[in-house]
Amino acid sequence: MLRALRRRVSAHPRSAASRRSLLKLIGLGLLANATRGGAADAPVPQPAAARARDFMTRAEQLRSRALADGDQGYGAVIVRDGRIVGQAPSRVVVNGDPTAHAETEAIRDACRRLGTRDLRGCVMYSTTAACAMCETAAYWASVTRMYAGEDIADRGAPRYGGC
């Protein structure tokens, strides 16, 4: 994506100075995306170890990011085979979308990245227990198990309309 943007910018008949400032803005945008949980086409940074605590720590970092952005304090990650394949902070306020809970956003992120709507074998870590909407979304995505909160409580397999 960045290469395509650079090509487009360098093809544009503007001064070198304005090209430089445009490239700087693009760079800042990518940096902002990375700290918000990553653009969909950027790889998800992986924790040093593949332990439940490390995945929950990432979810907590996403919660902090949500709060820093003025959103609701929730974060979630989706893990498959010991790797984070989807992650998101809450984006309800930022996106003006009442369905953009962290868990549902993390499911969307994982589906986008994996190119599937079937998250069988995936585990969800979220900073609080999933609400009925998010648990149902996890159910429809076939997420295998959910863990929630600082104590990494086992919430079992998602249930339809569960809470």
Ligand SMILES: [Zn+2]
């Ligand atoms: Zn929810």
